[in-house]
Structures are given as structure tokens and as C-alpha cells.
Amino acid sequence: MLDALATVIETAEKTGKPFWQIVEEDSCQEDAVDPKTAFEQMRATYQAMTASLADYDASRRSASGLVGGEGEKIEARRKAGRLICGDFVGRVMEIALKIGESNACMRRIVAAPTAGSCGVVPAVLIAVSEKEDFSEDELVQALYVAGGIGGVIGERAFLAGAAGGCQAEIGAASAMAAGALTALYGGDAAMIANAAALALKGLLGLSCDPVAGLVEVPCVKRNALGAVNAVTSADMTLAGIKSQIPPDEVIDAMRTIGRNMDPDIKETGVGGLAGTETGRAISQRIKL
Amino acid sequence: MNVMDVIGPVMVGPSSSHTAGAVRIGKVSRRLLGENVAKAHIGLYGSFLATGRGHGTDKALIAGLLGMDVDDMGIPDAFDIARTIGLDFDFYEADLGDDAHPNSAKLELTGVTGKSLEIVASSIGGGRIVIQELDHLTANFSGDYPTLIVHNLDQPGHVSEVTSMLAHKSVNIATMQLYRDGRGGHAVMVLECDQEVPASALVWLKKLEGVEKVTYLSLLEDIADDRIAHHKGGQHA
Numbered sequence: 001m002l003d004a005l006a007t008v009i010e011t012a013e014k015t016g017k018p019f020w021q022i023v024e025e026d027s028c029q030e031d032a033v034d035p036k037t038a039f040e041q042m043r044a045t046y047q048a049m050t051a052s053l054a055d056y057d058a059s060r061r062s063a064s065g066l067v068g069g070e071g072e073k074i075e076a077r078r079k080a081g082r083l084i085c086g087d088f089v090g091r092v093m094e095i096a097l098k099i100g101e102s103n104a105c106m107r108r109i110v111a112a113p114t115a116g117s118c119g120v121v122p123a124v125l126i127a128v129s130e131k132e133d134f135s136e137d138e139l140v141q142a143l144y145v146a147g148g149i150g151g152v153i154g155e156r157a158f159l160a161g162a163a164g165g166c167q168a169e170i171g172a173a174s175a176m177a178a179g180a181l182t183a184l185y186g187g188d189a190a191m192i193a194n195a196a197a198l199a200l201k202g203l204l205g206l207s208c209d210p211v212a213g214l215v216e217v218p219c220v221k222r223n224a225l226g227a228v229n230a231v232t233s234a235d236m237t238l239a240g241i242k243s244q245i246p247p248d249e250v251i252d253a254m255r256t257i258g259r260n261m262d263p264d265i266k267e268t269g270v271g272g273l274a275g276t277e278t279g280r281a282i283s284q285r286i287k288l
Numbered sequence: 289m290n291v292m293d294v295i296g297p298v299m300v301g302p303s304s305s306h307t308a309g310a311v312r313i314g315k316v317s318r319r320l321l322g323e324n325v326a327k328a329h330i331g332l333y334g335s336f337l338a339t340g341r342g343h344g345t346d347k348a349l350i351a352g353l354l355g356m357d358v359d360d361m362g363i364p365d366a367f368d369i370a371r372t373i374g375l376d377f378d379f380y381e382a383d384l385g386d387d388a389h390p391n392s393a394k395l396e397l398t399g400v401t402g403k404s405l406e407i408v409a410s411s412i413g414g415g416r417i418v419i420q421e422l423d424h425l426t427a428n429f430s431g432d433y434p435t436l437i438v439h440n441l442d443q444p445g446h447v448s449e450v451t452s453m454l455a456h457k458s459v460n461i462a463t464m465q466l467y468r469d470g471r472g473g474h475a476v477m478v479l480e481c482d483q484e485v486p487a488s489a490l491v492w493l494k495k496l497e498g499v500e501k502v503t504y505l506s507l508l509e510d511i512a513d514d515r516i517a518h519h520k521g522g523q524h525a
Contacts, residue, residue: 001290027291041292048298048359062302063342103301106344106364113294114414115304121295147291154294160413162305176294213339215302269339286342 209272314352331382
């Protein structure tokens with residue numbers, strides 16, 4: 001698996017191949033799969049993402065009762081034209097919340113990279129597919145870009161809250177989504193990596209402190225944060241704003257921060273929000 | 289980790305380790321048992337115990353024992369389905385010791401023909417699992433490959449018998465591990481293979497002197513519990 005975004009950028013400059021194709025060829029070679037079969041498998045994954053949104057039902061509640069109906073609230077305000085952030089960013093937020101909620105309610109989702117962060121990547125891809133005239137093939141290619149970025153983060157650092165905090169879940173998902181968006185809007189490999197770096201920088205240090213240890217609070221709402229952060233990172237990149245720290249070094253910083261993080265805020269349900277008076281009370285109530 | 293592991297799996301939420309991994313533990317356990325499960329006595333340990341109910345870990349384990357995959361929408365209804373078809377199950381708080389992985393379960397299974405198997409397994413993240421123990425002996429395999437587990441007396445020649453047989457059947461060994469509880473005691477070999485081991489070879493192995501038990505994880509057979517189809521019309525799929 002690719003272990004540096006710099007390698008992808010170099011290969012792209014040498015061969016003229018797009019980012020997604022470099023990721024696809026690398027993964028097919030590793031797994032001895034033919035590219036066509038792999039691409040169709042990725043298409044099925046994209047369709048599973050759109051299906052996970054179509055499946056949304058605002059009346060569902062999670063096992064603890066803490067999650068459900070949030071996405072519909074944003075949808076109502078968006079449709080009334082009353083969101084401060086406007087229609088497009090509102091739609092991104094809405095999709096991220098809806099898919100995150102569905103996950104908490106034991107519905108079918110695509111872990112990208114994890115189940116807890118499953119709303120981020122589909123939120124930006126589906127929202128831009130409604131706004132622009134992208135073909136399904138282009139959206140599947142964007143998923144390869146996201147997968148390539150996530151793969152590098154996994155190789156250099158981690159993709160699990162228990163290992164590196166929420167920066168390794170929502171942070172990674174946001175970096176993946178930012179890169180995918182940048183690719184769709186014509187960014188080259190260096191710009192894709194730059195967008196991923198900007199997105200991850202914004203979420204470095206984010207703790208994994210879920211109340212009662214469940215993938216509910218604050219996980220669902222952090223999906224909205226990660227998705228919107230991806231949009232701003234892609235826009236900054238496309239406007240020519242550069243990350244002063246190179247992308248691979250940003251990922252390495254995430255690893256260092258994750259290693260230094262106290263176990264109480266790495267998915268143990270002990271510290272942070274889980275450890276607040278209210279968090280502890282909720283945890284007690286659920287256990288009874 | 290490949291790109292499909294990063295963008296995937298397609299799964300029923302909420303947690304890849306506590307839900308998808310638990311389904312896989314159940315499913316691999318059922319395959320190791322080699323028949324439909326009649327009875328399951330399941331101990332939850334660590335984080336599986338502390339947060340398992342909220343993550344649906346208990347339902348996910350039963351769903352796997354019913355043969356469901358990680359994306360099966362029937363997972364939340366697994367208890368009802370199990371009760372309908374007469375799969376008898378219960379859960380308890382297990383103490384697997386300080387060295388056990390925090391996401392672990394111990395499953396004591398009885399099959400419909402009376403076969404039994406005890407499994408300790410852990411969910412290690414992203415839906416990946418490790419089978420730690422089979423019938424009290426160390427096992428340590430992922431369930432991602434066709435896997436042959438041979439329990440034998442610790443005597444010279446058994447490894448050679450097994451590997452020669454695999455060579456004869458053109459089965460390539462991906463990984464191989466050997467454990468024993470003491471010199472001349474009980475031993476186990478775990479072989480992860482690149483190809484399926486033929487059924488005839490398993491029958492032959494079972495008859496060898498000094499071989500106590502042969503367990504095989506096939507990745508071919510992919511049938512859900514046929515008792516479900518009769519009762520639910522396959523609606524869980």
C-alpha cells in the first residue's frame with residue numbers, strides 16, 4: 001500500500017496519470033485483482049453510500065435513545081431557506097448527520113474509514129453530485145482518491161479512535177473527503193494532497209471521548225463538522241492557499257499527537273465528554 | 289490494508305469493531321463448528337462487556353452464528369430470529385484475564401447433531417478478528433483464509449503427515465503455527481492455506497493415529513442457517 005502522498009505526487013508528475021488511477025493500480029497489484037472488477041466493486045460501494053442516505057428515517061432512535069432525527073431538523077431549516085451557511089453546505093451537513101444517525105441506529109452504512117465517521121465522505125460526494133454534472137464514474141474515481149489518502153494515513157499513523165483519537169477517524173475522513181472534492185473540481189495530485197493536509201490540520205488533536213463508549217455522542221455531530229471542514233479545505237486549496245507543512249508531515253504529526261494522547265480520551269468512554277457530570281449520568285442510566 | 293478496507297466494509301452499524309467484528313466472530317465460529325448452531329453460551333469480556341449492548345455486540349454475535357454477513361439488515365432482529373428457529377442462547381460476564389484483548393468473547397457452541405466447540409475470539413479493529421483459542425488450545429488465526437486446525441498428541445511426524453498431505457493435494461500453506469501444552473502432551477497446528485483443503489483429505493486426517501481432532505474453516509460454503517429460510521422466508525437477507 002502507498003505510504004506517502006509525496007510518492008503519489010511524484011508518480012503523477014512522472015507519468016501524467018491522475019491520483020485515482022495511481023491508487024487503483026497500486027491496490028490492484030497488491031491484491032492481484034483486475035482493475036475492471038475492482039472498479040465495479042468500488043462502484044457498488046458508492047451505490048451503498050447513496051443507499052444508506054435513501055434508507056434514512058428520522059423516526060429511528062439509537063439503542064440509548066440519544067441519537068435520531070437531527071438530519072431532518074437541518075433539512076427542514078435548509079428547505080425553508082433559513083440556514084446561515086446556505087443551501088449547499090447545509091445539504092452537506094444534513095447528509096453527514098443522516099448517515100451518522102443511521103449508523104447509530106444499526107442501519108447499513110459504508111465504513112469510510114470507520115463506521116463512526118461513515119457520514120463524511122458520502123456527504124460531500126452526494127451533495128456535489130446534486131449540484132454539478134459529475135458522472136458516476138467520476139464519483140467512483142473520487143472514492144479511489146479518498147481511499148488512497150486514507151490508506152496513506154493508515155500506513156503512517158492510524159485509522160481508529162482507540163489508536164489515535166477522533167483525529168484518526170473524523171480527521172482522516174475529512175482529509176479523504178477534501179482530497180476527493182479537490183479531485184472532482186480538477187485539482188492535480190499536489191492540490192489533492194494539499195486539501196487533505198489542510199483538512200487534517202484543522203482537526204489535529206481531536207479526542208475520542210464518546211459518552212458511555214457508544215458511537216453516538218459526539219460522533220454523529222462530528223460527522224457534520226468533518227464534512228464541512230472538507231468543503232472549506234477543498235475551497236482553500238482550489239483558491240491557491242497552501243499548507244505550509246507538507247501533507248505527509250501533517251500525517252506524521254497526527255501520529256505523534258495520537259501516541260501522546262491520554263488513554264482516557266481514546267475511545268475508552270472515560271475522559272473528555274464521557275467524563276463530564278452529564279456524560280457519566282447518561283452512562284449510568286443506560287447501564288441500568 | 290487495501291483501498292477497499294479503507295472505503296468499506298459495507299456494514300450494519302454502529303461500530304466496525306463492536307458490531308461488524310462481532311458478526312464475523314459468530315460467522316467464523318459457526319463455520320468452525322461445521323453445522324447449524326443449536327445452543328450458544330457466550331461470555332463477553334472487556335469493552336465487549338462494557339459497551340456491547342449499546343453497540344449491538346450481543347445481537348451481532350448471534351447474527352453471525354445464524355450465518356449472516358456484516359451487512360445483513362437482519363442483524364438487529366437476530367435475537368427474535370434465533371428464538372423463532374430454536375437457537376438457544378445466553379450471555380454472561382466472562383473474565384478472560386488481564387492479557388486478553390479488550391474486545392473479546394468466549395463462545396461455547398453445540399451444533400444440531402451434538403458437535404461441540406469452544407472458541408475465544410477478539411475483534412481487533414476495522415471488522416478484523418483473531419480466533420485466539422479453540423477448545424482451550426492457542427489458535428491465533430484471522431478467518432480470512434481457509435484454515436486447517438489439527439489437534440494431535442505431541443509426537444514426532446504429525447507435522448510432516450499434514451504438510452505432505454497438503455502438498456499432495458496442491459494446497460499452498462500461507463502461514464503455519466505450532467503450539468503444545470507441554471512435551472509429549474497435546475499439540476495443535478494451525479495452517480492458513482491459499483486453497484481449500486478437500487473434504488477427503490480431512491476424513492483421512494481424522495483417521496490418523498495420534499490425531500485427536502480436525503477442525504476446518506472453509507470459505508466456500510456460504511449458506512445462512514437453513515432454519516431461517518423456513519420460518520422467515522429469507523426476509524432477513
